[in-house]
Amino acid sequence: MADNVLQDPVVVTRDAAWFALVQQALPEAILVFDGEGRFLDANPWACQMLGYTRAELLAKAIIDIELDLDLPAAKARWQRLQAGKEQVAIGRHRRKDGSVFLVEVRFALLVHNGQRAFAAVVRDVTERTVLEQSLAESRVLLAKQLVAAEAGLRSRDAFLGMINHEFRTPLHQIQGSIDLLRSATSDEARATWLPIMEAAAERLLQQIDQSLEVVGLMSGSARLNDGVFAPITVLQASCAKLAQFAADKHVDVELIVSDDLRRYVRGDETRLGHALVNYLQNAIAFSQGRKVTVSTRIVAEDMDEVFIRFMVHDDGNGLSAAEKDKLFAAFVQGDDGLQRSHGGLGIGLFLTKEIARLMDGQAGVDSEPGDGCTFWFTARFKWAD
Numbered sequence: 314m315a316d317n318v319l320q321d322p323v324v325v326t327r328d329a330a331w332f333a334l335v336q337q338a339l340p341e342a343i344l345v346f347d348g349e350g351r352f353l354d355a356n357p358w359a360c361q362m363l364g365y366t367r368a369e370l371l372a373k374a375i376i377d378i379e380l381d382l383d384l385p386a387a388k389a390r391w392q393r394l395q396a397g398k399e400q401v402a403i404g405r406h407r408r409k410d411g412s413v414f415l416v417e418v419r420f421a422l423l424v425h426n427g428q429r430a431f432a433a434v435v436r437d438v439t440e441r442t443v444l445e446q447s448l449a450e451s452r453v454l455l456a457k458q459l460v461a462a463e464a465g466l467r468s469r470d471a472f473l474g475m476i477n478h479e480f481r482t483p484l485h486q487i488q489g490s491i492d493l494l495r496s497a498t499s500d501e502a503r504a505t506w507l508p509i510m511e512a513a514a515e516r517l518l519q520q521i522d523q524s525l526e527v528v529g530l531m532s533g534s535a536r537l538n539d540g541v542f543a544p545i546t547v548l549q550a551s552c553a554k555l556a557q558f559a560a561d562k563h564v565d566v567e568l569i570v571s572d573d574l575r576r577y578v579r580g581d582e583t584r585l586g587h588a589l590v591n592y593l594q595n596a597i598a599f600s601q602g603r604k605v606t607v608s609t610r611i612v613a614e615d616m617d618e619v620f621i622r623f624m625v626h627d628d629g630n631g632l633s634a635a636e637k638d639k640l641f642a643a644f645v646q647g648d649d650g651l652q653r654s655h656g657g658l659g660i661g662l663f664l665t666k667e668i669a670r671l672m673d674g675q676a677g678v679d680s681e682p683g684d685g686c687t688f689w690f691t692a693r694f695k696w697a698d
Contacts, residue, residue: 342435345423350375353430362437364409380405380413394420394431406435415439487513526587526664537671541697542582544574544621548607551589555597559605564597569608578619578694580672585692588668589623591661592688596627599686604628618695620674626687632680641666641676665690 342359346352355370363370363378381404390402402418414437421432490510526535552566559566589607596605606626613620632640641662666676674691
């Protein structure tokens, strides 16, 4: 150690011994260096942290272990340290084996008889820095989740209001039709009101089924049924189910499928039908070009399984990127409010996405403003024959 830097020769032996005891007792890495950055002393903890012996360290300088000395910020820090103004710094040190770690360094300026040296207490803060970064990222993620949760609650409240409105409408129609039937005096009048009651009851039943399906899917309790069917029959039945709705809207529905879909598969026929009807009903409601096309494509297949892409295209106004982003979310609709012109609960797209997920597939939409929409979903089935 450089005696003439720190203490008078008369007292150095006693003070050096005490200093050595302090260095040994404190579990802190302590380095002492001169104004040129050359090491004058290092305690065992510093040697252990850096992987050098004391003799090896005393032959080195700060530049041999600190990585960022050439950066402007490090140069400015060194100048402040020389002036006795720097007390704490964060940097990167390199061990003897070449590994790099983050450090927090606390400095003390030592002056005696006009000569100066510096003591540095060095702490490895790699783990602490990682934890702090993880905590900061967690806070950001938590803030985003909180915003999303609040938006979800608002959307849920709007959805519950929508259910209240949509359930009441067919109930009022049924109730009104019953009153009119009671006062009807002819078979012709009864024939007029019975179809209205049947349509209202069918609409109410569909909305109840959708609501219960949402509850099951979001709670994780929904399970797929295992049956044998030909996909083409489900496609045809879905189109037939909405034939009258399409006729009322003056929309032509075209079904284009390959003969491969006449083969029998194993899967949930009912939920596949629900997914298709949700897409088809949406396309008919929003079609502006008076034509909706239902098509399929086999994405992949082998001896045991087949992966099918189902597509429903309409010639409507199309969707913007912002509209597409939120379209499949739960309780979020592209057409919010109680005065939507097309009616319904607005959860069909979400249900189709969740059904596709259960069937090991995905759901999405390809669209540009003014260019219509192609809603698609994929599903995996096992060959049954």
